[in-house]
Amino acid sequence: MEHYFSENPKAAASERTFSALLRGNRLSFVSSGGVFSKSGIDKGTELLIEKCIMQDGWRVLDLGCGYGVVGVSIAKAFNVEVVMSDVNERALLLTGKNLERNGCTAKAIKSSGYDSLSDFKGMFDSILVNPPQKAGKKVCFRMIDDAPLFLKKRGFLQVVARPRHGGNSLAAEMQGVFGNCEKIAEKGNFAVYASMKK
Secondary structure, three states: OOOOOOOOOOOOOOOEEEEEEEOOEEEEEEEOOOOOOOOOOOHHHHHHHHHOOOOOOOEEEEEOOOOOHHHHHHHHHOOOEEEEEEOOHHHHHHHHHHHHHOOOOOEEEEOOOOOOOHHHOOOEEEEEEOOOHHHOHHHHHHHHHOHHHHEEEEEEEEEEEOHHHOHHHHHHHHHHHHOOOEEEEEEOOEEEEEEEOO
């Protein structure tokens, strides 16, 4: 069965456009079949965008960027350098379109997890993740376990998840890896967890 975390999705690529108000900006996006949340922005992603810890001047990684909602929103709202990565080639194509639609610049890289990001070790102030929980715990845990290698000292890994559907185990993994984990936001069925590299 094909999922949005497939490298080359076979689902029909019929594109659709929609707009959303995110972090104070009205943004326009194009999505299509074969990518996560193709019909609009899911509540978890929206919560991550609105509540993540962020500062001007940071270098930020949108890990598993999909069609680029998080990275575009943060690039528009803050004076930051954004790197976006995804294994899904169609998602990266859409990311490029969405950066252009919204007048943003960012680096988009094809990568399964951190595999193609070795040039960025120790360089990010924040890594933002809406983990692909359908891909399984092993994939999601790796996004947490490898994060310290890519964060600066005092950099943040910020993860959104449903506490009752795997989020609590992700938070426990973050606590184990970083020695700290704080729930910084919660709305509806979603929570945003943050860990800081000491």
